Amino acid sequence: MTAFFDGLTLVMQADVLVTILISAAFGLFVGMVPGLSATMAVALLVPVAFTLSPVAALATIITCSAMAMFAGDIPAAFLRIPGTPASAAYTYDMNDLVRSGRLGDALGMSLLCSATGGILGAVILMFGAPLLADFAINFSSYEYFWLALLGLSCATLVAGDDALKGWLSLTIGLFLSVIGLDFVTGIQRYTFGVTNLQAGIGFISVMIGAFALSELFRKATGFGEKQAEARLGISGAPLPRMRTLWDQRNHIARGGVIGTLIGALPGAGADIAAWVAYAVSKRFAKEPERFGRGSVEAVAGAATANNAALSGSYVPTLVFGIPGDSITAIVVGVLILKGIQPGPLVFVNSADMVNAIYIVFLLANILLVPLGIAAIYLGRTVISIRDAILYPVILLLCLYGAYAVSNNTFELWIVLATGILVWIMQENNYPAAPLILGLVLGQVVEQNFMSSLIKADGNIINFFNRPIAGVLGVLTLVVWFYPLMAGTIRRVRGTAGPTDQT
Amino acid sequence: MLKKLATSAIVLAISAGAAMAEFPEKPITLIVPWAAGGGTDAVARILASGLEKELGVSVNVVNKPGGGSVIGHSEMLTTNPDGYTLGFGTAELSTFYWAGQSEIKATDFNPIALVNFDSGAFHVPTSSDWTDVAAALEEIKAQPAGTFKVSGTGTGAAYHLAFAGFLKANGVDPLAVTLVPSQGAAPGFQELAAGGIDVVLSSLPEGMAMMQAEKSKPLAVFSEERIAAFPDVPTAEEATGKPFAGGTWRGVVGPQGLDPEVAKTLEDAVVKVGNSEEFVAFMNEKGFGLRVRGSEAFGEFLAEQHVQVGSIMNDLGIAQRKE
Numbered sequence A: 001m002t003a004f005f006d007g008l009t010l011v012m013q014a015d016v017l018v019t020i021l022i023s024a025a026f027g028l029f030v031g032m033v034p035g036l037s038a039t040m041a042v043a044l045l046v047p048v049a050f051t052l053s054p055v056a057a058l059a060t061i062i063t064c065s066a067m068a069m070f071a072g073d074i075p076a077a078f079l080r081i082p083g084t085p086a087s088a089a090y091t092y093d094m095n096d097l098v099r100s101g102r103l104g105d106a107l108g109m110s111l112l113c114s115a116t117g118g119i120l121g122a123v124i125l126m127f128g129a130p131l132l133a134d135f136a137i138n139f140s141s142y143e144y145f146w147l148a149l150l151g152l153s154c155a156t157l158v159a160g161d162d163a164l165k166g167w168l169s170l171t172i173g174l175f176l177s178v179i180g181l182d183f184v185t186g187i188q189r190y191t192f193g194v195t196n197l198q199a200g201i202g203f204i205s206v207m208i209g210a211f212a213l214s215e216l217f218r219k220a221t222g223f224g225e226k227q228a229e230a231r232l233g234i235s236g237a238p239l240p241r242m243r244t245l246w247d248q249r250n251h252i253a254r255g256g257v258i259g260t261l262i263g264a265l266p267g268a269g270a271d272i273a274a275w276v277a278y279a280v281s282k283r284f285a286k287e288p289e290r291f292g293r294g295s296v297e298a299v300a301g302a303a304t305a306n307n308a309a310l311s312g313s314y315v316p317t318l319v320f321g322i323p324g325d326s327i328t329a330i331v332v333g334v335l336i337l338k339g340i341q342p343g344p345l346v347f348v349n350s351a352d353m354v355n356a357i358y359i360v361f362l363l364a365n366i367l368l369v370p371l372g373i374a375a376i377y378l379g380r381t382v383i384s385i386r387d388a389i390l391y392p393v394i395l396l397l398c399l400y401g402a403y404a405v406s407n408n409t410f411e412l413w414i415v416l417a418t419g420i421l422v423w424i425m426q427e428n429n430y431p432a433a434p435l436i437l438g439l440v441l442g443q444v445v446e447q448n449f450m451s452s453l454i455k456a457d458g459n460i461i462n463f464f465n466r467p468i469a470g471v472l473g474v475l476t477l478v479v480w481f482y483p484l485m486a487g488t489i490r491r492v493r494g495t496a497g498p499t500d501q502t
Numbered sequence B: 001m002l003k004k005l006a007t008s009a010i011v012l013a014i015s016a017g018a019a020m021a022e023f024p025e026k027p028i029t030l031i032v033p034w035a036a037g038g039g040t041d042a043v044a045r046i047l048a049s050g051l052e053k054e055l056g057v058s059v060n061v062v063n064k065p066g067g068g069s070v071i072g073h074s075e076m077l078t079t080n081p082d083g084y085t086l087g088f089g090t091a092e093l094s095t096f097y098w099a100g101q102s103e104i105k106a107t108d109f110n111p112i113a114l115v116n117f118d119s120g121a122f123h124v125p126t127s128s129d130w131t132d133v134a135a136a137l138e139e140i141k142a143q144p145a146g147t148f149k150v151s152g153t154g155t156g157a158a159y160h161l162a163f164a165g166f167l168k169a170n171g172v173d174p175l176a177v178t179l180v181p182s183q184g185a186a187p188g189f190q191e192l193a194a195g196g197i198d199v200v201l202s203s204l205p206e207g208m209a210m211m212q213a214e215k216s217k218p219l220a221v222f223s224e225e226r227i228a229a230f231p232d233v234p235t236a237e238e239a240t241g242k243p244f245a246g247g248t249w250r251g252v253v254g255p256q257g258l259d260p261e262v263a264k265t266l267e268d269a270v271v272k273v274g275n276s277e278e279f280v281a282f283m284n285e286k287g288f289g290l291r292v293r294g295s296e297a298f299g300e301f302l303a304e305q306h307v308q309v310g311s312i313m314n315d316l317g318i319a320q321r322k323e
Helices: A002-011 A014-032 A038-051 A054-071 A073-079 A085-099 A103-137 A141-157 A163-178 A195-199 A203-222 A242-247 A249-264 A270-284 A296-312 A314-320 A326-337 A351-383 A387-406 A410-427 A433-455 A467-501 B002-022 B039-055 B067-078 B133-142 B158-169 B185-194 B205-212 B236-240 B260-274 B277-286 B295-316
Strands: B028-032 B059-063 B085-090 B110-119 B121-125 B149-151 B199-202 B216-221 B247-254 B290-293
Touching (some): A002 A014, A002 A351, A014 A038, A014 A054, A014 A351, A038 A054, A038 A326, A054 A073, A054 A103, A054 A326, A054 A351, A073 A351, A085 A103, A085 A270, A085 A296, A085 A433, A103 A242, A103 A249, A103 A314, A103 A351, A141 A467, A163 A433, A195 B067, A203 A387, A203 A433, A249 A296, A270 A296, A270 A433, A314 A326, A314 A351, A387 A410, B028 B039, B039 B059, B039 B085, B039 B260, B067 B085, B110 B295, B121 B185, B121 B205, B133 B216, B133 B236, B149 B185, B158 B199, B185 B199, B185 B205, B185 B216, B205 B216, B290 B295
Parallel strands (some): B028 B059, B149 B199
Antiparallel strands (some): B085 B247, B110 B247, B110 B290, B121 B199
């Protein structure tokens, strides 16, 4: 307990509190800009963080990422463009809710869920860190392979009405993930001698193209025709009613646990957590048919999960020095630079520092509520700007965001190409989400599959004979064959039914 | 007439000299071929801040990641050779030619100064029966190829080549141990802890957390002398009797055609910063191996790397070009 108060004293310093406020504002801004992710916000902060005291540096990173994670929902709600990849899963739900005048149920819900998720994750981090790390450390490529494949299978769940169109979109994403250098042999695939393609297709660029540019194209073609419809009904209270919030308690709790667990897995971050929570929420939802068309349940589950994942990713970071996601990869760097070696001994040697991290997490997520409300109002003001001014500015920020990833103009061509592709796809009712999922998880599936096969000398049974891998493998197969089995059972019952009645 | 010519020649020479003396007069860009937030990026940023003080102009770090760093490295060569755009080259640049990724050879770069060399180390799980690297080599030799697996590095990456080179130097087929490619040391160590592989090849500081957690132990380090921060880890020579050094490195490079005066100014500045107290303290703290070498030694090193990497990549069967 003394360590906790030592941590509290470390945080309650003027310089730490001021940096928390500044980085909060910065995080909210970066998160609101489509294409600039929470990771990028943190990456931009690194040069500053190096000059700060250890606690202030960590506080900056934690606050900034938590704020950016929520702020990504704001453009998602108002413009149908996710501000960060982690908001992509429930973008359409948010936007449809806002359109039907339920601002509080969309953004207010996501704000409170984000804060709750962050706090829930922080509490799990405080009490379960060593336990969770012991679980996560047993994951080898077999488990990752199944987990990613399970994630890909979820693509069919988020695919929308037409499963076939969803699968087609997924295959396009999987194809894009194949481009670049082969992971095992280093041989070039589909690069056609273009040096820039050796890097593979950048996820951020595709996301900006698929979600932002395609949306701008859609808006541009609609200009002049339905000008009146363009105004969004953005009236309504910024917060949901207590009753609505209470109704979502199960989704919030489930999202928090799923988010923390996925965040704790090295390599899987907030975006994957949001997708998985979205799919799981749909399974348990009262109204699964509303998912993708303005479901409060979808927002509650996924918005909780992505913030919880942030906290969860600190588990392997602190306990083994293995980063849980791209943000904590930067955190490890900052920690070492500040003379703190992450590892099991960090809980003994730097207990005050570890407690300071917990406290900053709690503080940042509490601070998220008032600052988030301010950001929502700001977002409302921004949305009332004339389209002719607003959309070019968004386009500029999107292109800047894509360029900033690798300072490479080639990324802009990728944005343009995917923007046109996805615009055409969406005009013909092909969903974009599976494409993104295919691109992200395709590489994870392939790399872990190849690693596993090499380790097992080509022996397939090794994919099942480890306890966690076996369970995940069977689960994946069930997800695949469930519709088939359910269909067969229904048909058998269907033929049996009439005979019963007669 | 002759006099006039002579005067104008002198005037020209002086003005040219003056222009030279003024270098640098505007901000310098340092291209980092890896992403922001990584190890190379961190070293580059500290180096850049030191260079700012030394040269009196701002030095901006610009990250150009992608394609296993081939994109950033290509740009270092095609940039305007005025000394205002430099690159922070890493060990990978000597592999592109052999891997068929591009036409760039290590010898194409204009060496300015080397600042870092990280020696690879041979990590095994604490539960492993191998107590020293000689025993490990014996068993690798005795068992059929592919019995043992190594990870912690990508195919054709610096540590992979160092590991293969080490096996070769000790009379073992470089292909006897199968590589399970991973992106960096961390996933490799996780595989090691999860029991999927037998060896991780990475630097000693990268294995620090796992050593403290008593999940892994280093058997040898591929350097000529023991590493100060890890006095208990024997060198390759002490462990096997055969000297071997291998690992990854970082240094400042430029395009060909730099003015010799400009190159000299830059070399002096980098060497001075490399030996400065602040930089040395940073490198030690962060666990990077310090190795500061001027242009000439760096150039020889690059030429040597080009040949060595070509030979070992051909042995491994991952080269697209013959030696």
